[in-house]
Structures are given as structure tokens and as C-alpha cells.
Amino acid sequence: MGELNLRRGALGLLALGAVLGAFGVGAAERAPRDPAPACRSLSGVTIPARQIGLPTSGASVVSATLQPAGGSGAAAKPEYCKVLAQIAPVDPHAQPIRVELNLPTAWNRKAVQMGGGGFDGFLVTAEGPAPGAAGQPTPLSMGYATFGSDGGHSVANPFDVEGQVAAFMNDEVLENYAGAQLKKTHDLALALIRLRYGEAPRRTYFVGASAGGREALAVAQRWGADYDGAVAYFPAAGGVPLVTEFGRVARALAQPGAYPDPAKQALLHKAVVAACDGADGAVDGLVSNPAAAASTSPPCAAPAAATRAMVA
Numbered sequence: 070m071g072e073l074n075l076r077r078g079a080l081g082l083l084a085l086g087a088v089l090g091a092f093g094v095g096a097a098e099r100a101p102r103d104p105a106p107a108c109r110s111l112s113g114v115t116i117p118a119r120q121i122g123l124p125t126s127g128a129s130v131v132s133a134t135l136q137p138a139g140g141s142g143a144a145a146k147p148e149y150c151k152v153l154a155q156i157a158p159v160d161p162h163a164q165p166i167r168v169e170l171n172l173p174t175a176w177n178r179k180a181v182q183m184g185g186g187g188f189d190g191f192l193v194t195a196e197g198p199a200p201g202a203a204g205q206p207t208p209l210s211m212g213y214a215t216f217g218s219d220g221g222h223s224v225a226n227p228f229d230v231e232g233q234v235a236a237f238m239n240d241e242v243l244e245n246y247a248g249a250q251l252k253k254t255h256d257l258a259l260a261l262i263r264l265r266y267g268e269a270p271r272r273t274y275f276v277g278a279s280a281g282g283r284e285a286l287a288v289a290q291r292w293g294a295d296y297d298g299a300v301a302y303f304p305a306a307g308g309v310p311l312v313t314e315f316g317r318v319a320r321a322l323a324q325p326g327a328y329p330d331p332a333k334q335a336l337l338h339k340a341v342v343a344a345c346d347g348a349d350g351a352v353d354g355l356v357s358n359p360a361a362a363a364s365t366s367p368p369c370a371a372p373a374a375a376t377r378a379m380v381a
């Protein structure tokens with residue numbers, strides 16, 4: 070399977086392996102300008118709203134710092150210019166879109182945008198592996214310019230559903246999460262790529278998993294002309310059927326003869342609460358901070374024991 074060209078209008082989804090193969094092709098580097106001043110020159114740069122295809126109040130580079138090459142194996146990073154930028158909203162009460170763009174000194178003249186996860190709200194650094202490719206060389210190490218965003222809002226803890234809901238009360242934030250930020254982030258990144266290298270990428274891809282997979286479908290459907298391929302890895306697409314499926318499973322588990330049956334479900338629930346309740350700072354019968362609970366050592370040991378008891 071080769072590359073599917075979305076610029077020709079096809080909704081193309083590449084098999085992951087094919088894309089990883091494509092990542093390995095043509096990593097020939099481009100002779101760079103002196104990288105340190107080239108990177109520094111991006112600091113403080115502003116991008117006017119007219120260069121971004123959806124309404125914003127323009128964008129600005131917060132910092133641009135040359136990072137030395139380091140690491141080895143799958144953790145290897147090349148020398149690259151790490152650019153942090155913000156896209157200002159139209160509504161002054163909305164949050165900015167925070168963006169990271171990584172520009173390798175030895176550029177392969179291609180770019181990869183990485184999607185978020187869950188309800189977003191955290192910065193996708195795009196420095197790591199492509200979804201589903203843990204342990205493989207990263208796109209950045211292969212010479213791709215890589216970029217991601219926080220989805221257009223920032224929460225202290227991505228598991229904080231109340232914080233997410235509060236952010237989405239703003240229409241522009243909600244519209245950004247629903248997809249608009251993907252286009253704005255793309256357009257900002259390509260403007261900065263052109264500034265750094267003097268040309269646009271020859272190929273631009275999108276990769277994402279879960280909510281990021283849904284975002285991959287969104288860019289293919291809505292802004293296909295911007296991309297040469299999109300990888301939707303286990304996309305969390307179709308919110309209504311997704312949530313109703315949760316309901317179907319819950320009903321099935323409530324039936325007589327279900328496994329685990331209601332008594333064993335209660336046993337597991339009780340064990341989880343007993344082990345993990347206090348990790349959120351309040352012993353109140355609720356595990357409100359799964360991340361904190363998971364970081365305890367050993368993380369919530371009792372549920373594992375309860376699970377073994379259920380299986381026995």
C-alpha cells in the first residue's frame with residue numbers, strides 16, 4: 070500500500086505499517102542554515118490571523134530554543150528547534166490554543182501533526198513516537214517537523230471531568246475541541262515551517278489514537294487538502310454510539326448469570342474504593358483522581374487481589 074493523496078480528494082487512511090514504512094523513506098536531510106540563529110529568529114514572531122484558515126486573533130511564538138541531540142535507540146532525539154506558540158482566540162474569554170512545533174536541523178522536508186486524547190486539555194509535545202509505534206524511532210528523530218496542541222484548552226488534570234466541562238462552557242473552546250483547533254494548529258505550524266526552512270513540507274501527515282484517531286478522521290473529512298495521509302488509530306469516533314455502548318454493557322452486566330455477577334462487581338468496587346479513595350485527598354467513597362491513585366505504590370493493590378479472587 071502506498072501513500073493516499075488526500076489532496077486529490079480521497080478520504081485516505083493509511084494502514085499503520087504502511088505509514089511507518091513511509092516514515093522510513095527518504096530521510097535524506099536538507100542542508101541547514103546555521104541552526105542556532107535560525108531557531109532564535111523565531112522567538113517573538115507573530116503570525117497574522119489572515120494566515121490561519123479559521124477565525125483567530127493571530128498567533129505568536131512564546132519561545133524558540135535549540136535542543137541538542139541526545140538519547141539513544143528509540144529515545145534518540147536529533148538537534149531540533151523547540152517552538153512553543155499560542156493562537157489567540159477571537160473571544161477574549163476563550164482560552165488560547167497552545168502549540169508545540171519541533172523543527173529538526175536535519176529536516177526530511179515532511180511534517181507530522183499529532184492528535185490528542187480523551188478530552189484533550191494537555192499539550193501534545195509531538196516529540197515522542199507515533200501512536201502504536203512505541204519503541205520505534207520517532208518521527209522527529211527521522212527528520213520530520215512534528216507538532217501538536219493542547220486541543221484549545223488547558224486543564225490541570227486531564228482526568229478532571231468537571232474542569233473539562235467548565236472549559237467547554239465557552240463556545241469557542243468547545244468549537245476548537247470539536248475540530249477547529251486542528252486546522253488552526255496546522256496553519257500556524259506550516260507558516261512557521263516556511264519561515265524556518267524557506268519552503269512548505271513536501272508531505273504532511275496526521276497521526277492520532279483514540280480521540281486523536283477521531284481527530285485524524287476529522288482532518289481527513291474537513292481539511293483533506295492540507296494532508297497527504299492520516300492515521301486514525303483506534304479512533305474514538307461517534308460519541309453517541311460509544312456512550313450508548315457503555316450503557317449496553319452496563320445492562321448486560323446487570324443480568325442474572327452475568328460475569329462478573331453483581332455480587333462480584335460489588336466486591337471489586339468495594340476493594341477499589343478501599344485502596345484508592347484517599348489518593349484524591351478525601352476519604353469520601355469516590356476515587357476522584359485516578360492518576361494519583363495509580364501513582365501510589367503499589368498502585369491500589371487490593372483491586373488486584375479482588376480481581377484474582379473473582380477469577381478464582
Ligand SMILES: [Ca+2]
Pocket residue numbers: 345346347348349350351352353354355356357
Ligand atoms: Ca476520595
